[in-house]
Structures are given as structure tokens and as C-alpha cells.
Amino acid sequence: ASSARLMVPNSRPLLHFGFQVLRSCLSSAAMSPVASTGTFRQVLPLNYRSGTRVEPADGRDKEEAYEPATGRVIATFTCSGEKEVDLAIQNAKTAFKIWSQKSGMERSRILLEAARIIRERKEEIAAMESINNGKSIFEARVDIDISWQCLEYYAGLAGSLAGQHVQLPGGSFGYTRREPLGVCVGIGAWNYPFQIACWKAGPALACGNAMVYKPSPFTPITVVLLAEIFTEAGVPTGLFNVVQGGAATGEFLCRHPDVAKVSFTGSVPTGSKIMEMAAKGIKPVTLELGGKSPLIIFSDCVLENAVNGAMMGNFLTQGEVCCNATRVFVQREILDKFTEEVVKRTKKIKIGDPLLEDTRMGPLINKPHLEKVLGFIQKGKEQGMKVLCGGEAYIPGDSKLKNGFYMSPCVLGNCKDDMTCVKEEIFGPVMSILPFDTEEEVLERANNTIYGLAGGVFTRDIQRAHRVVAALQAGMCFINNYNISPVELPFGGYKRSGFGRENGEAAIEYYSQLKTVCVEMGDVESVF
Numbered sequence: 001a002s003s004a005r006l007m008v009p010n011s012r013p014l015l016h017f018g019f020q021v022l023r024s025c026l027s028s029a030a031m032s033p034v035a036s037t038g039t040f041r042q043v044l045p046l047n048y049r050s051g052t053r054v055e056p057a058d059g060r061d062k063e064e065a066y067e068p069a070t071g072r073v074i075a076t077f078t079c080s081g082e083k084e085v086d087l088a089i090q091n092a093k094t095a096f097k098i099w100s101q102k103s104g105m106e107r108s109r110i111l112l113e114a115a116r117i118i119r120e121r122k123e124e125i126a127a128m129e130s131i132n133n134g135k136s137i138f139e140a141r142v143d144i145d146i147s148w149q150c151l152e153y154y155a156g157l158a159g160s161l162a163g164q165h166v167q168l169p170g171g172s173f174g175y176t177r178r179e180p181l182g183v184c185v186g187i188g189a190w191n192y193p194f195q196i197a198c199w200k201a202g203p204a205l206a207c208g209n210a211m212v213y214k215p216s217p218f219t220p221i222t223v224v225l226l227a228e229i230f231t232e233a234g235v236p237t238g239l240f241n242v243v244q245g246g247a248a249t250g251e252f253l254c255r256h257p258d259v260a261k262v263s264f265t266g267s268v269p270t271g272s273k274i275m276e277m278a279a280k281g282i283k284p285v286t287l288e289l290g291g292k293s294p295l296i297i298f299s300d301c302v303l304e305n306a307v308n309g310a311m312m313g314n315f316l317t318q319g320e321v322c323c324n325a326t327r328v329f330v331q332r333e334i335l336d337k338f339t340e341e342v343v344k345r346t347k348k349i350k351i352g353d354p355l356l357e358d359t360r361m362g363p364l365i366n367k368p369h370l371e372k373v374l375g376f377i378q379k380g381k382e383q384g385m386k387v388l389c390g391g392e393a394y395i396p397g398d399s400k401l402k403n404g405f406y407m408s409p410c411v412l413g414n415c416k417d418d419m420t421c422v423k424e425e426i427f428g429p430v431m432s433i434l435p436f437d438t439e440e441e442v443l444e445r446a447n448n449t450i451y452g453l454a455g456g457v458f459t460r461d462i463q464r465a466h467r468v469v470a471a472l473q474a475g476m477c478f479i480n481n482y483n484i485s486p487v488e489l490p491f492g493g494y495k496r497s498g499f500g501r502e503n504g505e506a507a508i509e510y511y512s513q514l515k516t517v518c519v520e521m522g523d524v525e526s527v528f
């Protein structure tokens, strides 16, 4: 068990779908945080191999991880070198031999146990996620709920993974076996550290693979808890390993000859490099990349729902969400009313200490990122955009937060499709509002982007809703809602937002391979 474990308060009933969980968190009575901001310090090693935390066997560069709420360093660690990466992969290979021989039901039981432990330790994990990432505690709880739901879901599928039996002439037959790939590498982004790891580990382990996981160096803390939980749940030693580090460590992983697959979540430029490295070894990749998603709001919508959808589509996790609907197209008849309401609601967002129950927006991940986001807004102003609210660095009243990386959420008006803020992924709390007149026009404009991760529509016209999502060039579409995450539904992008899918039955395809067996029941005929 982790000695970094924090106190776990009374648990509460849990609901099983992302949105309902979010609702329950929003409406539930305040629960006191398990740690207070400004006190956490990570002292244990952050690599995980041979079923325990270890210091890396080699590595040169040191990294520091921050608590964005205060700007404090909470962990210093060495980035894993080539030797450490190899040790983790060799461990995974050994564990794979045992794990891949287990039946689906055996794997299922262990994944269910891991899900149960995550549920039990939800408050502790959520608090650490909030401390290291900056997202509000109530959002972090939703992330942890989605994480255990993901493991439960794949535990449910593990027992029914199967091939096909095909009858051939003369009593001969063929069958297919669904087999694991081997050692899979997971590389994650910093915005959903624990959840991204579960979205990869859940299907990978259910299919019988082993995994070596590298989180973002900005958020190294919580994935090690996941590794400890898998061990406690009963996976073979070395099945799920963690190596810490940045680009160099990631490259050692991607280039390693014993790695069967790379599943990557991160930016488009890094995704392109990953694909190139994987191509050298003919390794399959899953790429979950960035986005600049459109949300189309027709004048016949339920305005309050559309406003809620736009808020959820822009301001979760300080706007640092890949599938955010940062281009909000609003039909001209309701533009003023919609804008007025969104601005009113945005101004009311409570910014501050992420561990406080009533905080709805915490700090951004780090200072350079905050400066980058503010730079986008400055550029927007220079290009003629109107800042309707927010868009400034923010210093909360509490003196311990004065060095944190806060900004006020921003709504931009007077936007044009060719402006930088409308074209590029900002990855911060910045919503651009764009008027439109017709369905045909808005679809053309919505699809005019290199990205294709997500998209949404608000309308009461059911035919139009389905017509619009069918025309959207995006992998994840929402009708009359936005940014909900049922783990039963596949998630992934079109165009440069990547390929492959996480969640849902679809993910099984990306962590397994089919073997065909042809069985002869008669004699062998030869043409020679």
C-alpha cells in the first residue's frame, strides 16, 4: 500500500455514468477535502516496476512537478533513461506470459477488484489529482468515477472476448482466436492523468496485454497509485509499470523493439513523431490528439440547455480539454440573448483553491501555459476580437495562492473564422462565439479545420440534429449536450485529431489481434 495515502472520508453512494456522477457531485452536500492546499509533498519514488516503487536505474535529467494552485514544487524526480525503460519492458514481458494465459474471467475478477479499490480510495486519488493538475476537487471526483467505471466496463467484456467458428467443406472448419498484442506502451497528457491511464490500461489488460505507462512529467503523481492498486488487486508482478520522464523517455519507449503497440494521448505534433517512430518497427498506434471542436446552436434550441452545453464544453478543467467546443456557432436570431447569458454565467464562475468544495475553476497547469493562453487572447484583441469577459491573470484573495497560475475564464466576441483564436487549439478557458445564418453555411465553416475530435448541436428539430451530426467531420458528436463521457461509448478523432478509439467495445480492436486457424478433417490434396 502507498505510504503517500491520505485520509479517506466517509464514502457516498455513487452513480454509474459520467454525467449523472457530475450531477450528483454538483448537488451533493460539501465534503471536506482530504488534504489542504499548500501542504502536499511527494517523497516516494515515482517509477513503478517489479510490483514496487523504484528510483530509475539510469537517467540524467531532473524534472519538477508543481502544485498549480500555489506554484510550489511538490515532487522532484529523475527522468528514466534507456536502461530503466528496458527494465520496465522486460518486467512487463515476464508478466505478459502469465497474464495472457489467464482466462477472460480470471482477468475480469482482478480488474473488478482494482475498480473496487479505486472506488474505495476515490477521495484520496481525487485530492492528489486536484493538487497536481489544478482541477477542482468536484471535477477530479468525476474523473476518478469515470476511471473505475472504465475498469468495470472492460472487466465485463473480458470474459466474453472470443473468436469465430466457421464451417468449411468436408467437415473441415476454421476458427479465430482473439489474442493480445504483448507489451503495450501508454503515453499520457497532463489534463486527465489518472483517467487517461485507465482508458488505456482497462482495455489493454482486459485483452491480456501488459503495459508500461509514461504520464506527462507535469502530472507524475496519481498514475503510480493506479500501479499500486493493480498490484493490490492481484495482477502478476510487472504487468503495469510506470516510467517517469518527458520526450526522451517517451522516445526510448516508442523505439523499443519489444513494444507491440503505442497508445498516445497528447498534441498533434507529438502524435506525428510517435507515429513516425512506431512506423519504423511496424507498431500499431492509437493517437488521441488535440481539437478545435464546433458547437452549433440553432435558434430553436432550449436556450438554457445550450448555454449549459457551451459552459460544459469550454470551462471544465480550466478549458484544458481536448474535445472542448471552443468554436461556438450561434444562429444570429439568438446571438445577443445567448451571448448575454453565457457572459453572465462565465463571470460568476468561482475561481480559486481547487480543493475547496465551492470552487468551480482552479489554476492552469503551469506558468508557461498560462502565459501561452493569455498570449492567444492578446493576439485575438490585436486581430479585432472583443473580450466580453475575463481573459486576465487572476490572483485569488487567499495569500497562499498568490503564486498560482490562475486566469479569469474568457468569452470572445466579434470573432472571424480566420482569426488565430478560432483556428488554433488554445487549451485554456477561452470560448469564441461566432454568428451564423444557415445550416449549410455553418456546416461548411464547422468542418473547415484540420481537427476532427468532437462536435455538437443544440436544436429541437430532431431531423436536423441527426443531419448535422452526420455531416460533422468529427469522431465524437453530441446532440443537445456536451462533454459527457459514458465509458460504454467509443471516443476518438477524425482528421488530425488522430485515430483508433478508446472506450466502448471498439477499443478491444486496438488492443488485440485475430489469429485464424484452419483445421483440415480430411486428407491433404496436392497439385504436385
Ligand SMILES: NC(=O)c1ccc[n+]([C@@H]2O[C@H](COP(=O)([O-])OP(=O)(O)OC[C@H]3O[C@@H](n4cnc5c(N)ncnc54)[C@H](O)[C@@H]3O)[C@@H](O)[C@H]2O)c1
Residues within 6 Å of the ligand: 187, 188, 189, 190, 191, 192, 214, 215, 216, 217, 245, 246, 247, 248, 249, 250, 251, 254, 265, 266, 267, 268, 269, 270, 271, 273, 274, 287, 288, 289, 290, 291, 321, 322, 323, 425, 427, 453, 493, 497
Ligand atoms: N484526444 C484525446 O483524448 C486527448 C486527451 C487529452 C489531451 N489531448 C491533447 O493533448 C495535448 C495536451 O497535452 P500535452 O501538452 O501533454 O501534449 P504533449 O504532446 O506535449 O505531451 C503528451 C505526452 O507525450 C510525451 N512526449 C512529448 N514528446 C514526446 C516524444 N518525442 N516522444 C514520446 N513522447 C513524447 C509527453 O512527455 C507527454 O507524456 C492537447 O493538444 C490536447 O488536446 C488529447
Ligand SMILES: C[N+](C)(C)CCCC=O
Residues within 6 Å of the ligand: 191, 192, 316, 320, 321, 322, 323, 483, 484, 485
Ligand atoms: C472527460 N472528457 C471531458 C470527455 C474529456 C476527455 C479527455 C480529453 O481531454
